[in-house]
Amino acid sequence: MSTGDVLDRLAAVIDSRRPGSGGDPEASYVARLLHKGPDAFLKKIGEEATEVVLAAKDADHGGDRQKLVNEVADLWFHSMVALSHYGLAPRDVAAELARREGTSGIEEKALRKAQRREAAGD
Numbered sequence: 001m002s003t004g005d006v007l008d009r010l011a012a013v014i015d016s017r018r019p020g021s022g023g024d025p026e027a028s029y030v031a032r033l034l035h036k037g038p039d040a041f042l043k044k045i046g047e048e049a050t051e052v053v054l055a056a057k058d059a060d061h062g063g064d065r066q067k068l069v070n071e072v073a074d075l076w077f078h079s080m081v082a083l084s085h086y087g088l089a090p091r092d093v094a095a096e097l098a099r100r101e102g103t104s105g106i107e108e109k110a111l112r113k114a115q116r117r118e119a120a121g122d
């Protein structure tokens with residue numbers, strides 16, 4: 001199973017639930033979230049991010065690693081609802097990750113610092 005295929009299929013379903021695309025808030029969780037607006041799904045993203053941290057800490061202490069997978073799935077899912085609301089898709093995130101491929105985070109951070117110093121005229 002390709003990770004990209006699953007994400008693309010889910011993104012298409014989420015897009016089909018958007019207001020104006022036929023999503024029914026009575027029958028669809030995604031349509032309900034999108035209908036409620038950003039505060040609803042952004043709150044879920046905050047909650048799910050916290051759940052990921054708690055599940056990871058549990059896993060550190062011998063807890064169930066599947067719980068961590070489940071919480072990351074919830075986080076990805078709700079983040080995808082947000083992407084859809086803003087007219088974005090997993091391919092946009094994949095393109096950004098591809099752009100970053102091969103650039104060390106340490107190198108990138110040093111470059112940013114140097115650019116900030118240059119902009120400040122130091």
Ligand SMILES: N=c1c2ncn([C@@H]3O[C@H](COP(=O)(O)OP(=O)(O)OP(=O)(O)O)[C@@H](O)[C@H]3O)c2ncn1[C@@H]1O[C@H](COP(=O)(O)O)[C@@H](O)[C@H]1O
Nearest residue numbers: 010013014017027028029030031032044047073074077078
């Ligand atoms: N991947 C998911 C998915 N992951 C999680 N969830 C829902 O996200 C909700 C939030 O999870 P919580 O653990 O916080 O549960 P909760 O306490 O019931 O949540 P709240 O009451 O706070 O909203 C739950 O109701 C889950 O069922 C999902 N709902 C839908 N999808 C996908 O979206 C598709 C479209 O869904 P509908 O729009 O509902 O048809 C589905 O076919 C799935 O592929």
